[in-house]
Amino acid sequence: MSGDAYFLYHSIGMYPGKARDTAAAMADFAVMWATPDDAQWAAVMPLRQRFIDRWAAILKAAPGTVTTTESVTQSFHMVLSALPKGHLEGRTVLVGADCFPSNHFLLQSMADRYGFALRTVPLRQGAAFVEDEDFLDAWTPDVGLALLTWISSTTSHRIDLPRMVAHGRRMGSLIGTDITQGAGLIPYDVHAPEVDFTISTSLKWMCGTPGAGIVYVSPRLIGHCQPELAGWFSQPNPFNWDIAAFSFAPDIRRFESGTPGCMGALASLPALDWHAAQDHGAILAHNRALTAQLIEMADDMRLPLLTPRDEGKRGGSIMLRVPETHPAAGIVAALRPQGITCDSRSQTLRLSPGIMTTTNGVQRLANALATALH
Numbered sequence: 001m002s003g004d005a006y007f008l009y010h011s012i013g014m015y016p017g018k019a020r021d022t023a024a025a026m027a028d029f030a031v032m033w034a035t036p037d038d039a040q041w042a043a044v045m046p047l048r049q050r051f052i053d054r055w056a057a058i059l060k061a062a063p064g065t066v067t068t069t070e071s072v073t074q075s076f077h078m079v080l081s082a083l084p085k086g087h088l089e090g091r092t093v094l095v096g097a098d099c100f101p102s103n104h105f106l107l108q109s110m111a112d113r114y115g116f117a118l119r120t121v122p123l124r125q126g127a128a129f130v131e132d133e134d135f136l137d138a139w140t141p142d143v144g145l146a147l148l149t150w151i152s153s154t155t156s157h158r159i160d161l162p163r164m165v166a167h168g169r170r171m172g173s174l175i176g177t178d179i180t181q182g183a184g185l186i187p188y189d190v191h192a193p194e195v196d197f198t199i200s201t202s203l204k205w206m207c208g209t210p211g212a213g214i215v216y217v218s219p220r221l222i223g224h225c226q227p228e229l230a231g232w233f234s235q236p237n238p239f240n241w242d243i244a245a246f247s248f249a250p251d252i253r254r255f256e257s258g259t260p261g262c263m264g265a266l267a268s269l270p271a272l273d274w275h276a277a278q279d280h281g282a283i284l285a286h287n288r289a290l291t292a293q294l295i296e297m298a299d300d301m302r303l304p305l306l307t308p309r310d311e312g313k314r315g316g317s318i319m320l321r322v323p324e325t326h327p328a329a330g331i332v333a334a335l336r337p338q339g340i341t342c343d344s345r346s347q348t349l350r351l352s353p354g355i356m357t358t359t360n361g362v363q364r365l366a367n368a369l370a371t372a373l374h
Helices: 018-033 040-059 072-082 101-114 132-138 161-171 263-276 280-300 328-338 359-372
Strands: 066-069 092-096 117-121 143-149 174-178 197-201 213-217 318-321 343-345 348-351
Touching: 018 040, 018 263, 040 066, 040 213, 040 263, 066 072, 072 101, 072 174, 072 197, 072 213, 092 101, 092 132, 101 117, 101 143, 117 132, 132 161, 143 161, 161 174, 280 318, 280 359, 328 343, 328 348, 328 359
Parallel strands: 092 117, 092 143, 143 174, 174 197
Antiparallel strands: 066 213, 197 213, 318 348, 343 348
């Protein structure tokens, strides 16, 4: 399968040679880890650090501010549970109704235990995404923390991040960003505007694997955090065995707890190395050309567009609503045997063209979709 009609970059990213590179990395790991000598950790830890360094470059983050996690949800929990005791008690945590649902599930489960009120900014009647103005109206001085979904996974709506962060600073809130749907495609800088923490995964535009999440925490915040899950890697010197002399590392290592899981980082490192060697401006331009083609297709077929038309207000995906008379899951299934890969949420068709997708692939999608909707 060529991948010319692969539209799943909002879910799992692909690049030429990914299968070969991933297989080679895992084969190297298997040989190294199964060799009866003492070289394992000396080989693994530098590779894990290279993964962290790749992510730090993407985020424009300073050394000692990024570490590995298993998932976006775990990243968020690590920060929430490490905040100074009582910081959230009696206050509000603010999130949009179009956030990644897993983050909302986490907040619901923690609200009573940590004593905060969860305020979810709703969608307007008939709207596909939370309007920035509605989020700002709900962001009052009682908000102790706001989680900003940079780009929605169901509409590709991109918030006005500088405006949001400026407002949050006036409110005195901690500000976190979930950048999962844009990381690696849309330029991002943790300092412009300056946020308190950022969470993401390597799965999507970064073309990585499951289990390769990351968390960034601002140096201004790190020193105030006391992670709930502490362990030998949380220390300045992990090889301190004096159980009466534990102290947290001064940097992001305090979030690392026990022996770090490395498999996700090692499996994703080839993809991150590939990404680092690319012309990122060209990748974005390629995406913009194909998303414009998808918008034209939607207009020609009179399919409602859920994604903003303005490039500055969207990520790299185009989401369309198909008629109720044609179940979206059925359309996805009909496209699959034709080598056209996408997915759906209810009646929303999610289309995300990336480096392997081509103009011809978009045209094949248009032809097949017209047939499926006939």
